[in-house]
Amino acid sequence: MTVIKGYCHINKEDCWVNGKPVLAKTDDPEYSWLRQIYNFVGLSYPKFHKMDQLAQAGVLALALLKHEGDLPMDYSEEGVDLVLANRHASAGSDLRFQASYADHAAPSPALFVYTLPNIVLGEIAIQQKWYGDHIFVVLPAFDPDFFIQYAQRHIQQGCQAVIGGWLEVTDTETDVFLFLAEAEESTGKGGSLPLAAINELYRQPMPSISKL
Amino acid sequence: MIYIGAETMISPLGSTTEENWSALKENRSGISWVAGAGLHHQGLFLARFHPIEKDRRFTSLLYEGMQQVALKLDPSIMLSARTQVVVSATKGAVDTDIRDPFGGVFNKFKTHFGLAHQPIVVSNACISGVQAINFGDELVGAGQFDQVIVIGVDLITDFVVNGFQSLYAVSDKPCRPFDAARKGITLGEGCAAVVVGNDRSIFAEAPLELLAGSSSNDANHISGPSRTGEGLVRAVRRTLMRQGCQPEDIDLVSAHGTATLYNDEMEAIAFNRLGLQECPTLSLKGYFGHTLGCAGVLETAATMQMMRHGLMVRSEGFENLGTSKPLPILTENCKGPINTFIKTASGFGGGNAALIVRKL
Numbered sequence: 001m002t003v004i005k006g007y008c009h010i011n012k013e014d015c016w017v018n019g020k021p022v023l024a025k026t027d028d029p030e031y032s033w034l035r036q037i038y039n040f041v042g043l044s045y046p047k048f049h050k051m052d053q054l055a056q057a058g059v060l061a062l063a064l065l066k067h068e069g070d071l072p073m074d075y076s077e078e079g080v081d082l083v084l085a086n087r088h089a090s091a092g093s094d095l096r097f098q099a100s101y102a103d104h105a106a107p108s109p110a111l112f113v114y115t116l117p118n119i120v121l122g123e124i125a126i127q128q129k130w131y132g133d134h135i136f137v138v139l140p141a142f143d144p145d146f147f148i149q150y151a152q153r154h155i156q157q158g159c160q161a162v163i164g165g166w167l168e169v170t171d172t173e174t175d176v177f178l179f180l181a182e183a184e185e186s187t188g189k190g191g192s193l194p195l196a197a198i199n200e201l202y203r204q205p206m207p208s209i210s211k212l
Numbered sequence: 213m214i215y216i217g218a219e220t221m222i223s224p225l226g227s228t229t230e231e232n233w234s235a236l237k238e239n240r241s242g243i244s245w246v247a248g249a250g251l252h253h254q255g256l257f258l259a260r261f262h263p264i265e266k267d268r269r270f271t272s273l274l275y276e277g278m279q280q281v282a283l284k285l286d287p288s289i290m291l292s293a294r295t296q297v298v299v300s301a302t303k304g305a306v307d308t309d310i311r312d313p314f315g316g317v318f319n320k321f322k323t324h325f326g327l328a329h330q331p332i333v334v335s336n337a338c339i340s341g342v343q344a345i346n347f348g349d350e351l352v353g354a355g356q357f358d359q360v361i362v363i364g365v366d367l368i369t370d371f372v373v374n375g376f377q378s379l380y381a382v383s384d385k386p387c388r389p390f391d392a393a394r395k396g397i398t399l400g401e402g403c404a405a406v407v408v409g410n411d412r413s414i415f416a417e418a419p420l421e422l423l424a425g426s427s428s429n430d431a432n433h434i435s436g437p438s439r440t441g442e443g444l445v446r447a448v449r450r451t452l453m454r455q456g457c458q459p460e461d462i463d464l465v466s467a468h469g470t471a472t473l474y475n476d477e478m479e480a481i482a483f484n485r486l487g488l489q490e491c492p493t494l495s496l497k498g499y500f501g502h503t504l505g506c507a508g509v510l511e512t513a514a515t516m517q518m519m520r521h522g523l524m525v526r527s528e529g530f531e532n533l534g535t536s537k538p539l540p541i542l543t544e545n546c547k548g549p550i551n552t553f554i555k556t557a558s559g560f561g562g563g564n565a566a567l568i569v570r571k572l
Contacts, residue, residue, distance in 0.1 A: 118561040118563060140318040
């Protein structure tokens with residue numbers, strides 16, 4: 001049996017870890033919302049600042065899950081398989097790159113390298129030194145069965161953990177959901193939620209924290 | 213056993229698998245000079261469809277590929293609830309619908325072909341195609357589907373031309389994988405499909421055996437290959453181990469071979485570390501250009517054709533070895549049985565993937 005050890009959400013206003021509110025956006029003129037989360041989780045990772053929003057959101061969700069979810073994630077180098085998905089691939093960065101060369105301006109190579117949705121997988125692999133199997137897929141909508149089946153298959157094949165999630169970050173939408181699954185008999189820290197509950201976890205009600 | 217067959221190729225070399233194979237065995241390249249195609253309207257070498265003969269865009273090409281692959285299968289397969297379609301692509305319709313590049317895959321496509329399920333898009337830069345075939349194997353192997361149609365599509369657009377030119381990654385001559393004079397990639401476009409399944413009888417032509425593999429990240433850099441070939445070594449090693457194969461079992465390496473300085477050097481290092489340095493090796497980029505998300509499917513399909521015809525084609529564009537480690541790059545067409553080949557891919561985001569195909 002495969003179980004969920006922890007999960008987290010980032011939406012436009014709040015961060016939630018394991019169904020509990022942990023951070024609300026403030027009207028700080030100095031720091032963007034993603035930067036506020038970066039400060040909150042205490043990351044010190046200069047590469048973060050050159051990433052696009054999709055990659056930043058992935059790295060931040062992982063940090064939230066690790067620190068707020070109290071998951072050590074001390075796996076072997078090839079022990080973690082990653083599966084991320086969304087609906088609009090890298091559309092946000094695609095628009096920014098396109099704007100960089102509109103009106104005969106010079107296209108920006110720094111923007112171009114982020115015009116692929118799988119770059120976030122590379123950023124996570126680099127940060128964590130993980131060499132496992134990894135895949136990014138585009139789906140018409142969040143599909144619980146897709147994630148359940150992927151996690152079951154890969155845990156059965158013997159990987160220590162599957163980290164998966166939905167990562168839709170555009171100029172108008174922030175819908176980030178990340179989960180960590182392991183075999184039930186693993187002795188690691190964290191909870192033990194049935195994998196089948198993934199749809200309810202993804203769709204859990206998240207009233208604005210500032211109004212709680 | 214998991215089978216792979218029904219390989220379908222649409223490229224500047226031809227609109228059918230047969231036309232593409234004819235061109236490959238005659239060492240014809242799809243690369244040509246295209247005036248005004250570059251960033252500052254300079255000419256560029258591209259492997260591009262002839263725009264006047266047929267205006268192919270992302271969605272129309274996807275439909276064309278699906279129609280062709282359907283003809284190579286039992287007619288009931290397309291409609292079966294046991295069939296899944298997996299699309300391999302990087303940029304979709306970025307030229308016409310940048311806000312929703314994969315809308316063409318999700319809207320109408322399912323009903324047009326009478327599919328039971330919405331397709332899934334695998335979008336992992338240049339390893340997408342190999343990843344998508346391995347993903348198809350996973351779905352069939354786990355019993356979730358009986359067959360997966362894997363279809364790769366990517367097009368040359370201003371978006372990708374500008375991007376690769378901004379990185380100074382585009383060659384001013386037709387690309388020359390693994391050659392000492394290589395100067396970068398030549399972009400290409402195309403559509404290719406293969407079918408992965410557990411029932412031999414669905415294939416109109418006898419299938420081959422798929423020994424699917426694995427992917428690994430370099431965990432090193434998002435746009436530069438690892439200097440040690442770490443991710444590629446791990447991806448190939450895991451693939452060999454999983455399938456109980458030894459490097460000596462491989463008759464042909466169908467490499468990624470983009471013709472950038474660093475990529476080809478990285479591959480040479482990796483293949484030497486893996487003990488594959490004596491295995492005949494080729495890159496198909498000199499024929500098709502770099503077709504990005506389509507490449508893994510197109511090049512697997514083309515190498516399957518070599519296996520069926522018992523002919524390894526020359527690695528187009530190669531004359532003198534330009535890597536620090538030796539590799540037996542094919543300089544001439546070479547007749548003889550190919551029992552087992554390995555296809556590898558490496559790409560942006562640090563991804564690497566491999567798969568093996570064996571003759572039955």
